[in-house]
């Protein structure tokens with residue numbers, strides 16, 4: 001069984017609220033000056049009507065420098081229980097509404113807020129063992145809500161008898177997802 005585009009979005013919503021869902025950890029790819037760059041991030045919120053996936057990160061991280069250069073990103077999801085791969089592309093942008101950022105910040109427990117509060121920027125070489133630390137004021141300042149508006153989804157279901165691949169492409173002119181079956 002493959003998923004329709006609506007079912008795909010509903011599954012993404014589930015993944016964002018279910019800690020054990022395999023699609024909660026997403027391969028997030030950006031374009032750096034040296035070429036593609038990938039890392040795992042957690043899917044925090046999904047807004048199907050806006051075609052939007054929400055992630056949290058640190059404004060000092062390299063991915064934010066890549067996005068400043070090129071807002072196009074690629075996302076990769078894999079569910080080994082259902083043999084279902086999802087690839088998505090879209091445009092990433094940091095949330096600008098202070099009230100919305102604050103509301104996401106309030107949803108994060110104290111221990112997890114530390115993730116954005118390293119006193120040195122993520123990726124900085126630690127020169128000595130005593131270097132490094134955390135500060136909650138730093139964390140709040142560097143906390144970024146990163147929205148990705150998806151325009152293309154490629155879904156691949158592996159099955160013993162027949163693999164099934166579908167493409168869902170957002171049509172800006174008709175404001176609907178256009179579906180096509182593809183050779184896997």
Ligand SMILES: Cc1cc2nc3c(=O)[nH]c(=O)nc-3n(C[C@H](O)[C@H](O)[C@H](O)COP(=O)(O)O)c2cc1C
Pocket residue numbers: 025037038039040041042043055056057058061062063064122123
């Ligand atoms: C399971 C897992 C979940 C992660 N979740 C996030 C996340 O939600 N946000 C984030 O910025 N980094 C997250 N990271 C760390 C990133 O993979 C990465 O190391 C960090 O963001 C720096 O990446 P960059 O230098 O390419 O920006 C996670 C790592 C793992 C292994």
